[in-house]
Amino acid sequence: MRYYRPATTAEAIAALAAEPRTSRILVGGTDLLVAMRHQKVEPTLLVDIKSVQDLVEPITVEDEGITFGPTATMSDLVAHSVVRQWFPSLVEAAALVGSVAIRNRASLIANSANGSPAADTSPPLVALNASVTISSVNGERAHSLREFFLGSRRTLCCGGEMVTSMWVPRPAPRSSSAFERMTRRRGVDLATCSVAAVVDVDSAVTVGLGAVGPTTLLGGPGASFDLSSPEQMERALDALLAAATPIEDIRAGKPYRTAMLRLLAKRAILRAAEQRTDENLALPDVLGGRSGG
Amino acid sequence: MTASEVQLDDSVGETVVNVTCTVNGKSVGFSVPPQRTLMDALRYDLRLTGTKTCCAEGECGACTVFVDGVAVNSCLILAAEAEGHDILTIEGLGEGEPGGLCDLQESFLEAGAVQCGFCIPGQVMSAEYLLRSNADPSVEEIREAMSGNLCRCAGYERIVAAIRITAQKRANR
Numbered sequence: 112m113r114y115y116r117p118a119t120t121a122e123a124i125a126a127l128a129a130e131p132r133t134s135r136i137l138v139g140g141t142d143l144l145v146a147m148r149h150q151k152v153e154p155t156l157l158v159d160i161k162s163v164q165d166l167v168e169p170i171t172v173e174d175e176g177i178t179f180g181p182t183a184t185m186s187d188l189v190a191h192s193v194v195r196q197w198f199p200s201l202v203e204a205a206a207l208v209g210s211v212a213i214r215n216r217a218s219l220i221a222n223s224a225n226g227s228p229a230a231d232t233s234p235p236l237v238a239l240n241a242s243v244t245i246s247s248v249n250g251e252r253a254h255s256l257r258e259f260f261l262g263s264r265r266t267l268c269c270g271g272e273m274v275t276s277m278w279v280p281r282p283a284p285r286s287s288s289a290f291e292r293m294t295r296r297r298g299v300d301l302a303t304c305s306v307a308a309v310v311d312v313d314s315a316v317t318v319g320l321g322a323v324g325p326t327t328l329l330g331g332p333g334a335s336f337d338l339s340s341p342e343q344m345e346r347a348l349d350a351l352l353a354a355a356t357p358i359e360d361i362r363a364g365k366p367y368r369t370a371m372l373r374l375l376a377k378r379a380i381l382r383a384a385e386q387r388t389d390e391n392l393a394l395p396d397v398l399g400g401r402s403g404g
Numbered sequence: 405m406t407a408s409e410v411q412l413d414d415s416v417g418e419t420v421v422n423v424t425c426t427v428n429g430k431s432v433g434f435s436v437p438p439q440r441t442l443m444d445a446l447r448y449d450l451r452l453t454g455t456k457t458c459c460a461e462g463e464c465g466a467c468t469v470f471v472d473g474v475a476v477n478s479c480l481i482l483a484a485e486a487e488g489h490d491i492l493t494i495e496g497l498g499e500g501e502p503g504g505l506c507d508l509q510e511s512f513l514e515a516g517a518v519q520c521g522f523c524i525p526g527q528v529m530s531a532e533y534l535l536r537s538n539a540d541p542s543v544e545e546i547r548e549a550m551s552g553n554l555c556r557c558a559g560y561e562r563i564v565a566a567i568r569i570t571a572q573k574r575a576n577r
Contacts (some may be wrong), residue, residue: 113417114438114484124407126416137482144480145461147439156417157438159485186474210552211530212468212477248408298551299463 131271185214200288234319260326287386308379428496445483465553475533494525519557
């Protein structure tokens with residue numbers, strides 16, 4: 112195996128493209144090194160992009176949204192006041208990835224680029240209508256994150272290509288979002304199932320669903336409904352969760368997973384709805400009591 | 405120059421990586437195969453065996469060190485990635501202190517937090533990182549921040565106590 116540390120995006124992509132099936136991008140390494148240790152992947156070339164000088168900046172805030180670069184870590188997101196204010200569900204998810212030490216290295220973009228349907232940050236990003244830019248020797252192309260995911264660990268980013276940025280549009284005024292995750296343990300763990308809910312000012316709901324299908328799933332946006340009506344909530348949940356196909360696996364049986372998905376969806380929707388009216392957008396305890404900017 | 409215009413040598417990258425970095429305040433150099441982790445380079449190439457190998461896949465925290473002041477799992481970092489960076493291991497934490505231990509390490513001993521001791525270097529590094537960013541953490545905040553460090557001997561109570569004691573010590577300084 113060879114280790115390469117290019118100085119430009121062009122060099123990085125050229126190196127990846129020269130060995131498309133066996134080269135791998137190295138950013139945080141929190142997924143790749145585990146896979147290498149278990150010999151699930153045996154790269155011929157590691158392209159460490161952390162020294163690339165023309166890489167997209169980790170976090171750039173504009174009026175219409177935020178651009179994330181490949182080196183934006185989960186910890187960067189959790190600490191950023193505007194990301195916390197605009198995308199509570201994304202920050203809640205980022206704060207649950209692994210542990211502090213993992214979050215200090217794990218790349219937000221790589222979490223999606225790995226294409227795992229259980230990735231914590233994917234449901235919020237899908238519900239928030241994120242898009243990615245893929246760079247290759249043939250140029251750049253952009254896709255919504257929802258269409259980026261093709262199947263378990265399969266995405267529109269092919270061998271020899273690199274996701275160079277992610278764009279998340281600023282949410283509509285007086286909307287909010289929340290993220291709920293079920294795990295077996297309270298500490299370091301992967302999701303049994305997860306839900307991100309975006310609720311807008313008219314109570315129209317969009318959800319992103321994790322670990323209940325071959326990819327992160329999108330539900331809605333559904334029609335506005337009365338969130339305080341249990342009957343209407345159940346009907347809305349039926350529609351929003353229709354695409355989910357929970358299975359039995361090592362983390363949960365099918366009935367439990369199906370039931371928890373519904374429970375988490377309801378919690379995420381109601382919490383997101385409640386946050387719409389809170390001017391200070393105080394963030395819940397899952398973030399260790401740190402609130403505000 | 406676009407990616408399609410870049411002319412690469414037949415095979416880019418190195419099969420042996422020469423690394424120069426700072427470890428515990430001293431400049432060091434080592435030559436390693438690309439797949440060697442920082443954890444293994446610290447332990448085998450630099451003989452700093454305070455950092456422990458346990459799960460070696462980012463779940464247990466026994467290998468926790470600081471890179472540029474940030475707590476990380478050294479088992480998930482290649483030695484090659486350390487180039488030009490500043491590493492602090494458990495050996496460096498108490499350097500220069502009377503008795504060779506810092507106040508946090510003393511607190512771990514006072515609180516009876518050390519049983520077999522294997523998880524302790526990682527626990528101490530993570531605890532130090534917590535206290536540097538949050539000088540007065542609540543029990544809940546401590547448990548959340550330390551949840552990446554596993555202990556098979558004890559019930560974590562005395563580790564939490566050691567951290568609270570240290571926060572108090574530092575506030576009183």
